[in-house]
Amino acid sequence: MKRVITVALALVVSVLFSVTAPPLARASERGPGPVPAPPGLTSAEVSFQGFGGLTLHGSVLAPAKARGPVPGVVLVTGSGAGVPREHLRTEAVEFARRGLAVLIYDKRSKGYSNLRRSYSELADDALGAVGALRARPGVDPAKVGLWGLSEGGWVxxxxxxxxANVAFVIVVxxxxxxxxRQQVWNETSGLRRAGVSGSLVDRAKPGLARLGADAGLFAEAFFDAQGVLERVRQPLLGVWGGRDLQTPPEDNPRLFAQALRRGGNAHYTFRFFPGADHAAHMTADGGETRGEALAPGYADFVVSWVRDATGGRLPAAPAAFTSPIGADQDYPSKEVSPSPWWASGxxxxxxxxxxxxxxxGYPLTALVRRLRGRSVRPVSRWARLASGAGITAVLGLFVYMLYLMAAGRWPDPGPVLGGRPLPWLVLQALAVATVAATxxxxxxARTAWRSPAATVATGERVRIGLLVVAGVVFVPWALYWGLLVP
Structure with missing residues (x-):
């Protein structure tokens, strides 16, 4: 039964989530190839087994002249299938120049797509990388940890x-x-920066995300991040850019602290870099595009923290959480609950x-009758308006949401009047017209059918009755999607 609803709903909303088919299964995945070593560093190729026995490939960058075994860190990239190791080359080089052995690897594409992804499988891949780095000559196996960016912050x-082989955790x-919740915040805050407010961001966007989750098009939508953090015993460093526009930089630290504290872990540190973006790179336009350079002091701070955390100087968080300094979150995030039964897929x-x-069906029936030369006087001219406005509002909602998603991370919602985009106002006007016409x-119909002289065919009663029923169901549907809400 679940497969039936997934297929059926995919016909309606799959385009909205840019569905792509997963690639053919392979026993090994390799990206563009080795990462050359800059002066003062060495680069070595490694291979290791990830989830399901998949062979993954990576590069280890390390200081060319190190005094004794050095700490190590495995970098786990963000979302996307088959992300090449080169994507994290800047971080790897800067950390290695400061004395760490850094493993970056080509992310899997097997079993990973917009339709399907598993953080559990990606976590097994990361543990395979940890094992490979721990086995490298010149690396202290007791001091190897994980660094995760964006999606890697869940993995x-x-x-x-x-x-217990993971010595520490860093999330960026x-x-x-x-x-x-993160995705809805990302999309709605982009619209809010364009001047949008009201039901489009408060109802339609969360509703679409829930529908995608119901249809199986939003993998890991309700992943229990809090439950995972409660089980983390290693010291943790959280890093956010002050102009992170993809992840709420003020809301998350408090949630991290709460979960870690519930699990009995007080060894965590949070750091914010003003002017930096989602990846802690400098940004020249307020976070909308990623710069090449890391935020000043970021690499130094990370490596210093790793040395302390692995050298017996565990970080100790204050007993009471304090608001972050340096974060600049424009809008708060809100919890997004699973769909209630009456709004389920x-x-x-x-x-x-x-x-x-x-x-x-109402206008098509009239057209067929006309073509057959059987003209039937309509019970009410309002029925035509209910029919036309209703189907236009329903299809228009999904078309407009498709446009907003296809427009990219920072969509242009169109002219905004009083916080409402003009297309959204048109859809709301159509919704009101549908209800009034119904x-x-x-x-x-009630008046006409009660008349003693009325002779209404059964087919016409069914036609009008179905239209009215649809209009009645349209009311809670439009309320849920925000078409009848300011």
Missing amino acids: APLAASRS GGNAMPPI WMQLAAFVLFVVAFT VATGVA
């Missing part, structure tokens, strides 16, 4: 919670909230089918 703590632009699909059948149609 690295999960891996650490499974293995990480989240202690479910992915669905099944109910959304049923409502959509009803709207298509009823709203399009009421008028129902009243007219």
Whole structure:
């Protein structure tokens, strides 16, 4: 049954989530190849086994002249299938220049797509990389930890919670909230910066994310980040850029602290770098594009923290959490709960089918009758408006949401009037017209059918009745999506 709803709902919303098919299974995955060693560093190729026996490949950058075994760190990248190791070359080089052995590897694409991904599998990949780095000559195996960026901020703590071989955890632009909450914040804050407020961001965006999760198109939507952090026993460093526009930089530290404290772990440190973006790179436009250079002092701080954390000088967080200094979060994030039963994927699909059948069936029936030369006087002219406005509002909602998602991370919602984009105002006007026309149609039909002289065919009663039922169901549906809410 779950497969049925997944396939059915995918026909409606898969385009909205840019669905791509996963690649063919392979026993080994290799990216562009080795990362050359800059002066003063060495570069060595490594291979290791990830989840399911998949062979992954990477490069280890390390100081060319080190005095004794050095601490090591495995870098876990953010979202995307098959992200090449080169993506984290800047971080790897800067950390290695300061005395760490750094492993960067090509991310898997097998089993990873917009439709399917598993943080558990990615965590096993990361643990395979930890094992490979621990086995390298010149690396102190007791001082190897994990660094995770963005999506890696969910993966690295999960891996650490499974293995005592992980000495520490660093998250950059990480989240202690479910992915669905982070994603909705990311999308709605972009619209808010464009001047949008009201039901489009408060109802429609969260509703679409929940629908995607119901349809199986939002993998790991409700991943239990808090539960994972409660099981992390290693010291943890959280790093956020003050102009992180993808992850809420003020909300997450408090959530990290709460979860770690519940698990009995007070060995954590949070640091903010003003003017830096999601990846702690400097940004020249307020966080919208990623710069090449790391934030000043970031690499020094990370390496110093690692040396302390692995040298017996564990960080000690204050007993009371204090608000972050240096973060600049424009809008708060909000919890996004799973769909209630009455708004579940099944109910959304049923409502959509009803709207298509009823709203399009009314004019199509009239057209067929006309072509057959059987003209029937309509019970009410309002029925035409209910039919036309209803189907336009339903299809228009999904078309507009598709446009917003296809427009990229920072969409142009169109002209904004009083906090509402013009296309959204048009959809809301159509929704109001649908409700008003449905009421008028129902009243007219009731009056006409009660007349002693009325001779209404059964087919016409079914046609009007179905239209009115669709109009009635349209009311809670439109309220849920925000079309009837300011």
